[in-house]
Amino acid sequence: MEDKNKAKFVEEAGLLMESFGMTRMSGRILGAILVSDNEKISFFELVEWIRASKSSISTNIRLLIRIGFVKMVTIPADRKTYYILNDEINWGDLLSNRMKMLTLFKILLRKAWDLRVDKNDRTSNWTRNAIGFYEWTEKAMTEMIDKYNNTGIRKEK
Amino acid sequence: MEDKNKAKFVEEAGLLMESFGMTRMSGRILGAILVSDNEKISFFELVEWIRASKSSISTNIRLLIRIGFVKMVTIPADRKTYYILNDEINWGDLLSNRMKMLTLFKILLRKAWDLRVDKNDRTSNWTRNAIGFYEWTEKAMTEMIDKYNNTGIRKEK
């Protein structure tokens, strides 16, 4: 990456995405695309700018495509593959996916509840209350996502 | 863990918490507390039921205490420390913490925006739009959390 500040940004993006449970390299790639002045970035530009192996770039760009942040573009009479940020990214779905964590935890709590013998001791009360919280949150978040999808913020372009 | 189904549940809890970025062992401990019939669970009961090392139980129970799920209780004339689910857990804070991820990502996008030369090309448009999405979500989630804290679901007990 030519610009020193941009190179720093790319590393920062790597560390942040890593802290979110993604790979550092996928964060670097996303970072590089975010600050590239080219309208589209090629595989070898990524390899050069980030100075990582082809294999790592290949694996991680596929990860970014899978989660919907990036998409491939190709050009007639050009063998190369280019990568750009994905306009059709569904932000609502992204939130829904995060919400699935809550749902899975709620399901776990329900299983705990089912396994409990005394449904009125302290732990059972805690569990019931926690399930209530997760149900409330689930509902509120679903409404929020619906609101975004409908009243929503227009698609750019 | 005496009961076969409970033992299975404990492992399931371990794997789920692991998928959330916690340790497997902290999930097992939380699981064991959730399905224990004892009103409070001692350190050595955890060691025995989960069949893990004292060190691992010690480290991970502290993790659960730190994030607020579990608290210690002690009894006069008893050297042991017992662990129970924490009634004073602040569910709103728990959501706020999750929201911090969104905020950090938004800040990263702002930095990308600042580094961009052409503020009107495709990537800049994408970035502006993404920042808008995260701002919207942040606001909606904050309102949601406030609503929970105020109208809120009564504390048990």
Next chain:
DNA sequence: TTATTTGTTCTATCTTTACTGAACTAAAAA
């Protein structure tokens, strides 16, 4: 045809980190 480009995939290495075992601390019991 053979050589080059553009990536992919497989294996190995390197790093990280969860967990264990052992040594240690603090307090109570003998």
Next chain:
DNA sequence: TTTTTAGTTCAGTAAAGATAGAACAAATAA
């Protein structure tokens, strides 16, 4: 006092996972 209990902490191990390197495939170019 010495011993036992209850738990913590440190150092080492083992397992998981991210990245690199090399071999490979598919397509085009020469």
